[in-house]
Amino acid sequence: MATAIGGQAHGKKQDSGILTREDFDGGPVSIDEIETGLFLGNLTAATHMETLKSFKITHILTLDSVPLPQHIVEASFLTTKYVQIADMPREDILQHLESCVDFISTALAQKGNVLVHCYFGVSRSSSAVIAFIMKSHNLDYLPAYELVKSKRRFVQPNAGFIMQLKLFRRMGCKIEPSFQKYKLHRLRLAGEQMRKAKILPQSFHSVIRPDPDITRENPEPIVFRCRKCRRVLATKSHVLEHRPRDRPPTMAAHSHLDATEALVNQAASATAPDNITGPRILEQLAASIRQVSLGSPNREGDINNCRSILFVEPIAWMPRIMLNTQGRLHCPKCEQKLGNFSWINSCQCPCGETMTPAFYLIPSKVELSKAVQNVQTTV
Numbered sequence: 080m081a082t083a084i085g086g087q088a089h090g091k092k093q094d095s096g097i098l099t100r101e102d103f104d105g106g107p108v109s110i111d112e113i114e115t116g117l118f119l120g121n122l123t124a125a126t127h128m129e130t131l132k133s134f135k136i137t138h139i140l141t142l143d144s145v146p147l148p149q150h151i152v153e154a155s156f157l158t159t160k161y162v163q164i165a166d167m168p169r170e171d172i173l174q175h176l177e178s179c180v181d182f183i184s185t186a187l188a189q190k191g192n193v194l195v196h197c198y199f200g201v202s203r204s205s206s207a208v209i210a211f212i213m214k215s216h217n218l219d220y221l222p223a224y225e226l227v228k229s230k231r232r233f234v235q236p237n238a239g240f241i242m243q244l245k246l247f248r249r250m251g252c253k254i255e256p257s258f259q260k261y262k263l264h265r266l267r268l269a270g271e272q273m274r275k276a277k278i279l280p281q282s283f284h285s286v287i288r289p290d291p292d293i294t295r296e297n298p299e300p301i302v303f304r305c306r307k308c309r310r311v312l313a314t315k316s317h318v319l320e321h322r323p324r325d326r327p328p329t330m331a332a333h334s335h336l337d338a339t340e341a342l343v344n345q346a347a348s349a350t351a352p353d354n355i356t357g358p359r360i361l362e363q364l365a366a367s368i369r370q371v372s373l374g375s376p377n378r379e380g381d382i383n384n385c386r387s388i389l390f391v392e393p394i395a396w397m398p399r400i401m402l403n404t405q406g407r408l409h410c411p412k413c414e415q416k417l418g419n420f421s422w423i424n425s426c427q428c429p430c431g432e433t434m435t436p437a438f439y440l441i442p443s444k445v446e447l448s449k450a451v452q453n454v455q456t457t458v
Contacts, residue, residue, distance in 0.1 A: 109200055110134065111231040116192045117183065119208050119231050121200040126151055137191035140182050142175070142203040158186070166202045168239025171268050173261075176247050177254055179207040180214050205234035209244055214252035220245045259319060262286075262392060270436040273422035279401040288317055290395040302448040303389070303440070308413035312396070312445060319390040322383055324431035387429045389440040393420070397438070408440070417444045 108130050110120030124130050125139055126148060141147055142162045152159050160182045162175045179195075186193035197203035205227060212223040220241065228234050236244065243264070250258050269283040279287075291302060292311040299314035393400050396411045397420065405421035418440040419426070426437030 113208055113227055113230045116187050118194045119200055119204055120194055120196045122198050125196040135192050136194045138186035138193040140195045142197045142207055168237045172206055172240050173243040176210040180211045183211045201233055201235055202237050206236040206240045210247055213248050220248055266436050270422045273404050288392050288394045303445045304448050305410040306444055306446045307415045310410055310412040313391045317391045320384045321432045323385045385430045389442055390434050391438050393438050
């Protein structure tokens with residue numbers, strides 16, 4: 080007799096050799112109403128027609144490794160959504176939370192009753208319901224979790240899902256691709272795939288950022304160049320900032336990079352031909368850039384973020400990073416060695432902080448650009 084996570088198989092496999100939902104027994108019906116119209120339950124509740132009709136269920140959201148039986152999916156009174164996901168901490172539930180919340184919201188807006196379920200109604204489905212509660216009630220993770228748990232006593236997202244729910248909340252209950260912790264989350268998942276397959280799956284190609292040296296309409300004004308040939312390598316938005324380990328944030332002024340960015344924006348707004356402040360701003364900008372030398376030590380109060388190593392996102396100019404788990408990074412123009420990368424091993428900065436995966440540039444090999452070049456066209 081075959082076994083499955085969370086239950087037992089009790090039927091024969093189809094001719095194709097693939098287990099279907101009919102092959103599993105999820106135990107007795109278990110269903111609880113979290114708030115009016117929103118129910119959280121197990122697989123048996125979602126496949127028991129009498130239960131669905133008794134609770135007047137009109138929508139079913141399934142978060143499981145196997146979809147519902149066909150006769151449930153095709154029932155005329157039901158609208159269903161299936162999210163294929165296992166109850167494992169490293170599974171990426173975050174990418175599904177927005178669509179799950181939208182599905183629940185739509186069902187309730189239509190005055191329907193929606194059942195959210197996984198196998199036992201403990202981890203995966205409770206994560207989707209907690210995400211909905213966080214957004215609809217503007218709650219942080221813990222009070223949302225406690226609200227759901229007060230209605231269904233044995234809900235418990237796994238540790239990985241809890242971290243992702245907290246990140247979802249920090250992003251405003253939506254996916255914010257530019258949010259650094261989200262970038263790191265996606266990179267860690269990509270690293271796991273590289274560890275397994277030794278090649279980056281297409282679903283993770285989006286973590287590779289476009290080459291900033293390619294001409295584009297609105298280039299970022301603050302860039303990092305190869306110190307030898309001045310080829311553009313990265314922009315400020317590519318940098319994955321980190322603070323020195325064991326050094327608390329200071330109440331100091333903004334970082335030089337932020338100050339530089341403010342000057343860039345100010346200069347860009349000085350578009351009038353007779354504006355006498357434009358050149359002065361550009362002089363200040365150039366001076367600020369000179370002060371932010373990556374090779375120079377941080378002065379006390381200057382900046383909270385470490386500049387001992389420049390961790391960046393993977394970028395399209397980096398050779399063969401989708402086919403190799405680790406290697407060296409060389410300038411695509413002059414072949415100067417710039418740094419290293421590893422999808423699977425951590426890199427420790429001299430400050431003590433580690434990054435995994437790690438794509439880093441050696442500060443002495445790169446320099447902060449004369450961003451003035453990008454600003455002069457607008458002044």
